[in-house]
Amino acid sequence: MSWCPGPRCLLPFSSSSSQAIEESMAEQNHTTVTEFILIGFTDHPKLGVILFLVFLSFYIITLLGNMGMVLLIRLDARLHMPMYFFLSHLSLLDACYSSVIIPQILVTLFVRTSVSYNSCATQFFFFTVCAGTECFLLAVMVYDRYVAISSPLLYSSAMTPGTRWGLVAGAYSGGLSGAILRTxxxxxxSFCGPNEINFFFCDLPPLLELSCSDTTTSQILILFFGNFVILVNALVILVSYLFIIRAILHVKSVGGRARTFSTCASHLTAVMLFFGTLTFMYMRSNSNKSLEEDKVVSVFYTVVIPMLNPFIYSLRNKEVKAAFRKVINRLQISQAM
Known part of the structure; x- marks a missing residue:
């Protein structure tokens, strides 16, 4: 090994050493985030109290409406049909959906809540499971309506208990696989700081903004799979409704057409609300996105829609209303005795 005196022999060593020291200092400054701080909606205490009461009332109505629907379908023999079987799972999903998000909202209305890294990941996972499964389940429900309208005589043999459970299991599997990939x-x-999430729960857009690593590959995978799920289910729903409309047009009487279409009206309303908000939230270009707009839209599909679904499916449904009146009559008779 030769020895070379002079400054020219020291230059390569000095340059590489300086670069190594700078990289080491940069790594030391990038501390890994162990918790996130949710900023929420507002810092004004008076407005926070009002919003707390509003969201709490929404949450109570959501739980009572959806779990009441599940119990009603289970208790009344007239509702032991495939359509109501799928509706009971939709109601269960909506109750879980709200329970993942709203309690967190209620806390953030008063203080900037800190959540651990693992808790944030857990909330994101379960939220994504519920949202993805609901996409698939809404497509399953419109397929059920298509079979009922196009082949009413074969409906019972086509929608056997095994078929129902298979379709529901497929919906949950689709939601679960999507949640695993997105999570x-x-x-x-990598999250190196800052750790403040300008949102009221751990959702995808604000989390990606906080990451200090290259998110290009992750965003491509997440957006591709998310858009794929939305587009495929929307396509299934659209094609099914085209076949439903064709079947309805073959009904001779006007009254028959109206009665047949009324069985789909509630589902169509729920589909338009849910997929409309998801499309606006996740399929816009990044240049058109605003976190403040995302907050409003997120409240709509995580809080408002789960609360409205029981009313959408019950107000226009004679069988559900009859079953509800039957339960009320039973309660009144038991109280009288």
């Missing part, structure tokens, strides 16, 4: 892509990113 893995999001929480394998």
């Amino acid at each position: 893995a892509c999001t929480f394998t990113l």
